[in-house]
Amino acid sequence: MQRTLLTIITEASLERRLIADIKTHGAHGYTITEAQGEGSRGVRQPGFEKAGNIRIEIVCEASVATQIALWLKEHYYRDYAMILFSHEVEVLRPDKF
């Protein structure tokens, strides 16, 4: 069964707000890991307060992924370091997502 895996890489300080956003748009769960890297907004390195990045992964229905992506694009892209990508994944328990 196919579901969509949406991956968001963004500033650690947004964590709580994004969790709320994701839930509002109907995702049933998410996974967050610490991340670091470099992009158009410079090197983002963890270690000092909330200067690092986080990587949020959400497995959900395609329509939910689209909704979340549009919301994030509208509300965060302009001012925050954020990238987002998605692809189809195979899951064994589609009812869970």
Add this chain to the structure above:
Amino acid sequence: MSLDPVILFFLLGLAAGLMKSDLRLPAAVYELLSVLLLLAIGMKGGMAMSGVPVLQLTSQLVAVAVMGLVTGLAAFALLLLARRLPRSDAASIAAHYGSVSVGTYAVAVAYLEYLGVSYESYIAAFVVVLEVPAILMGIVLARGLKPAGGWPSLANEVFMGKSVVLLLGGMLIGIIAGPAGLEGIAPLFFDAFKGILALFLLEMGLIAALQLGPARRHGVFLLAFALVMPLIGALIGAAFALAMGLSPGGALLLCTLGASASYIAAPAAMRMAVPEANPGLSLTASLAVTFPFNVLVGIPLYYRIIQAFWPDAGA
């Protein structure tokens, strides 16, 4: 006069960072050190607070909250008059400079203890009061009454941030347990205070060095502001200390608080509430320029000035 060894640790970190050493304390260690410092400062303040009349303490706390706003407004006015930065950046930087750095405060405390000068320990309570008002002021100056993300999540960020929780929590523990009760944990929090501070400053030196790269990119104006603003803040602190009748040691602490700029609470809150402000500008000014300036030059300088002019400095 010889240099307090904790300052040498800061210089070591700074030098290692500038020479691109791979030295870094693990993030969890930095986190633990800052927790220990915040709790130790809070508890010291709490223990001292029981001896202070409530009315005097309350009126001083109100005065100090006003001081935070005055310092922040002075920074904002200076930046607006210079016409170099957009209003949101000016407001965000003003919030950083009106708010305070607990790390800088800890260095001033260590400096006084190194010199054997007494001070009013309950000033730790001022640190908590100084953190918040300027942040709220900066948000209002940038966005009026409409912070991004809304007030509830912002209030949570500002009032439940780690520095406010640990300082206030430590203070309550200090008040409830009292000096006798805290004897058992004194070796970790009070006896080891300078050792913890030394390690913390080593890491701060490394972080400041990392921030110096972007500092050069932001140009001379920001650099000049980050050097001049602490002097103005220290003057404001001195005026308030004089009005409150603090001892020379206490006056140094209040000057240092006025001169210091936040790099923990303010960046997190401003990033959330004023996302259009460039976080690089304020953090670079506060971490790469103002923090090292205060630690290396400011604190001894402010104390010299206080010694020269304070009414009962000789007593």
